[in-house]
Amino acid sequence: MIRFVNVSLEHQPDRGISGISFVVKRGEFVLLNGPTGAGKTTILRTIYREIHPDSGQVIIDGQFQPNCSGHDLSLLRRKMGIVFPEPHLLTDRNLFENVAFPLRIEGQPRRKVRLQVNRMLFRFGLQARSKSFPAELSSGEQKKGAIARALIGRPFILLADEPLANIDHDASLEILDILRQINEEGMTILAATHIPEPFKGIAHRTLHLKDGRLSHGS
Amino acid sequence: MGANLLFVVSEALGGVKRGIFHSFIAIMAITLAITVLGIFFYGLVNLNNAAGNILGNLQAEAFISLVLPDEQHPQLQENVEALDERLLVVYVSRGQAASRFADEFDPDLFNILKDNPLPASFQINLPKELLNPDSAAAVIRKISSVEGIDEVIYDRDLLKLLHSGRKKLTGWGLITGLIAVLLAIGLTFNAARIKISAQSETVQLMSLLGATPRTIRAIFWLQGGMIGIIGGIISIILIASITYLVQLRLTSGIEIVMPYFYLPLVGAVLLGIFGVAIAVGKYLEI
Numbered sequence: 073m074i075r076f077v078n079v080s081l082e083h084q085p086d087r088g089i090s091g092i093s094f095v096v097k098r099g100e101f102v103l104l105n106g107p108t109g110a111g112k113t114t115i116l117r118t119i120y121r122e123i124h125p126d127s128g129q130v131i132i133d134g135q136f137q138p139n140c141s142g143h144d145l146s147l148l149r150r151k152m153g154i155v156f157p158e159p160h161l162l163t164d165r166n167l168f169e170n171v172a173f174p175l176r177i178e179g180q181p182r183r184k185v186r187l188q189v190n191r192m193l194f195r196f197g198l199q200a201r202s203k204s205f206p207a208e209l210s211s212g213e214q215k216k217g218a219i220a221r222a223l224i225g226r227p228f229i230l231l232a233d234e235p236l237a238n239i240d241h242d243a244s245l246e247i248l249d250i251l252r253q254i255n256e257e258g259m260t261i262l263a264a265t266h267i268p269e270p271f272k273g274i275a276h277r278t279l280h281l282k283d284g285r286l287s288h289g290s
Numbered sequence: 291m292g293a294n295l296l297f298v299v300s301e302a303l304g305g306v307k308r309g310i311f312h313s314f315i316a317i318m319a320i321t322l323a324i325t326v327l328g329i330f331f332y333g334l335v336n337l338n339n340a341a342g343n344i345l346g347n348l349q350a351e352a353f354i355s356l357v358l359p360d361e362q363h364p365q366l367q368e369n370v371e372a373l374d375e376r377l378l379v380v381y382v383s384r385g386q387a388a389s390r391f392a393d394e395f396d397p398d399l400f401n402i403l404k405d406n407p408l409p410a411s412f413q414i415n416l417p418k419e420l421l422n423p424d425s426a427a428a429v430i431r432k433i434s435s436v437e438g439i440d441e442v443i444y445d446r447d448l449l450k451l452l453h454s455g456r457k458k459l460t461g462w463g464l465i466t467g468l469i470a471v472l473l474a475i476g477l478t479f480n481a482a483r484i485k486i487s488a489q490s491e492t493v494q495l496m497s498l499l500g501a502t503p504r505t506i507r508a509i510f511w512l513q514g515g516m517i518g519i520i521g522g523i524i525s526i527i528l529i530a531s532i533t534y535l536v537q538l539r540l541t542s543g544i545e546i547v548m549p550y551f552y553l554p555l556v557g558a559v560l561l562g563i564f565g566v567a568i569a570v571g572k573y574l575e576i
Contacts (some may be wrong), residue, residue, distance in 0.1 A: 120498065143502045150500030162492055164308050177292030177501045225500070 073229060073260055074100045074119060081118065089114050089284040090126070096229075096262050101255045103271050106281030112264035113157070114284070116231045119262070120152055121145055133228060150178060153222030155232040159214040161206040167204040167217050168193065174225040182240030192220045196250065212243020219250060223259075230254070232263040236270060244270060278287040298505060302512035309485050310569050313517055316481035316565070320521030320558050323474025327467050328529040328554045334463045336546050341452045341475070345421045350430055350444035352412040358438045360384075363410055366438045376417035385409045409440065416540050423450045471561070478565025482514065493574065503576040510570045511563055518562025522555035529554060 074096040089111040096102045104112040117123045118130055119268035121140060129136050131146065142150055161170045168189055175185045191197045196216045206214055215235065222230055235251065236244045252274045255261050266270065268278055280287045306313045352370065354363060363381060370380050382390075387408040420429055426449055434442045486493070496506055530548060537546045 122498065123514070143504070146497075146500045146502040146505075149498060154498055161496060162495065172554060173495075174499045176297045176300075177294060177499055177505070178296055182296075220500075 073100075074262065075129075076115070076118075077129040077131070078119065079125045079130055081114065081123060081125045081127075083114060083123050083254060087114075087284075088126075089118075089281075092284075092286055094279055096260060097130075098228075098260055098262070099255075099258055100277065101261045101263070101275045102249070103275040103278040105263065105268040105278050106287075106289065107266055109283075110281035111284040112266075112268075113233055115281075116154075116233050116262070116264055119231055120149055120154055127181055133198040133279060148162065150174070150225055151228050153219075153225065153227035153230040155215075155218050155222045155230065155235055157234040157237050159206070159212055159218035161209075161217055161221075163206050165206050166203050167198060167209065167213075168276065170206070170217055171221045171224055173221060178225065179274060189254055192224050196220045197246075210243070212239045215239050215243065219247065220250055223254065227259075229260040229262060234260065235263055236265065236267070246253060248274060298508045298512060301465040301509045302516060303422030305485070305509060305513045306516050309488050312481050312485040312488060313369055313513075316478050316485070316514075316517045316562070317524070319432060319474055319477030319481060320518055320561050320565075321524045323470045323477070323561065324521060324525035324570075325528045325559045326470040327557065328525055329532060330466050330470075332529060332533065332546075332548055333551070335549060336544075337459055338456060339547065340544060341456050342418075345449070345452055348416065348421065348440055348445060348449060350414040350416060350426075350433070352414060352433050352442045353440045354410045354412070355438050355440045355445065356409050356432060360410070362438065366436070367412060369436050370412055370414070370433055372438070373430060373436070374417075374420075375545045376419070377429070378415040378417075378521045379416075381412045382411045382413055387411060401527075407483060414442075421449065422453050438475075440468045463551065475562050475565050475568070478514070478517075478562060479569045482510070482566040482569035483573050485513070486510065486569060490575075493576065497576050506576055507570055510566050514564075514566030515559050516562075517566075518559035519555065521562065525554040525558055526551060 075090050076094050079092045080088070080090045087109065092111070092115065094102075094251070104115060106112055114123065118125055124138075126220050133151070137148070137262065161167070162173070165173075171192060172189045175188060180188075190199065190202070193202050196219070198216060198220065199212060199215055201209060204213075206217075209217065215238075219230075219232070219235065222232075230251075232251070235247055239247070244259065248270055251261060252264070255274070261275075263271070263275070268275075271278075354366060358366065360383070363383075367379055367381055369378060384406055387410065388406045391408060392408050414433065416426055416429065420426055423446065426444065427446070430442050430444060433439060493506055497503075530551070533548050540546070
């Protein structure tokens with residue numbers, strides 16, 4: 073599903089990844105683990121093409137598209153669910169509108185959007201908060217909202233960058249449960265974290281990164 | 291694009307409402323520029339109309355030689371008309387001339403003189419194309435050279451004055467208009483730049499969630515168009531109000547017209563889209 077072949081890139085002086093090779097298979101839950109600056113986010117950003125490798129190949133869903141841009145890039149991103157370290161919910165819209173955003177971008181009919189978003193909010197236990205704005209939500213609710221937004225377009229992979237960052241213990245447990253559930257339903261997950269312990273028993277594999285290189289696991 | 295047209299429209303509308311301060315600045319910039327431009331344009335149109343009316347009444351008068359028998363006057367008229375088919379030539383006989391003179395000045399004059407000293411003449415209306423000093427002078431020279439015509443008179447000074455006034459007015463109108471347009475583009479561009487910067491988070495998120503660059507650009511262009519529509523409507527109201535007030539103050543009976551009243555709206559929309567398009571091209575990073 074996702075294959076990195078000897079990928080290197082330096083997006084800032086002394087910051088980047090070097091000679092990274094790994095494979096994430098369909099239905100897997102793979103953890104990218106390492107300290108801050110190890111290159112976890114760089115790998116995720118490379119997958120959703122916010123940055124481009126200096127060398128090597130990134131093969132996504134069987135396709136190697138080094139020059140993917142514009143319309144094609146947009147279509148590729150629609151197939152991925154992205155969760156950022158910060159929830160990045162739009163502050164001027166309520167939770168419903170935030171979760172509905174990807175579907176509206178796709179131009180889905182209003183009725184379908186309402187149905188799918190309500191279903192998703194119900195699943196995440198957020199239906200009562202649908203009219204709330206991000207500032208009125210707890211950090212755990214914001215994170216769940218961000219994951220709901222990432223999943224609403226039925227992506228083939230969930231790329232989660234620090235999904236448990238800045239949330240309390242109870243919210244972490246809820247999110248871990250959600251991640252476990254959706255992975256059991258067949259969703260491929262690649263999550264980056266600097267604290268791997270909570271994912272024990274949920275993630276299938278862990279790729280350890282240090283200074284932009286894979287230290288073990290592939 | 292067709293599928294997410296609703297998204298583009300609702301995001302553009304939302305963008306105008308959300309960044310209300312920046313939208314307000316852009317709307318005011320467009321309103322100011324279009325109003326100034328509109329006042330100059332309509333001022334120019336009305337002054338041109340007034341000048342045109344005066345020029346339309348400007349006639350040349352060609353006096354027929356007193357020695358030319360009356361029977362040859364129709365032939366002479368044909369000769370004058372043959373000089374330029376656009377000339378409108380009206381024959382005024384000696385009798386008609388005397389009668390007009392008597393009406394306008396002294397009815398008893400001819401009783402005293404016992405004779406009519408006035409020559410027959412042709413009143414010649416010059417076509418619009420010839421209502422400039424050079425063309426008029428050329429055609430007048432031609433008429434003067436026709437055998438049987440003694441003298442041709444016309445108000446050369448008035449023609450010169452109106453012609454140079456019109457040219458100056460058009461020149462100043464164009465310069466002022468250009469400055470107003472550039473100012474408006476600059477202000478709209480800056481307002482759009484600030485708007486793009488204020489919406490950068492939304493734009494980045496849209497891009498990462500799969501909005502195509504074309505969709506994102508279209509949202510901003512449409513915002514420019516919407517801002518233009520609002521600015522254009524306000525401009526039309528302002529220009530119409532000013533026109534009404536000026537009309538109230540005019541005592542001469544001249545009617546001030548506002549032809550193509552929708553032009554300010556069209557101009558404002560184009561200005562809005564153009565200003566935003568430049569800012570989008572320069573500052574929108576997708």
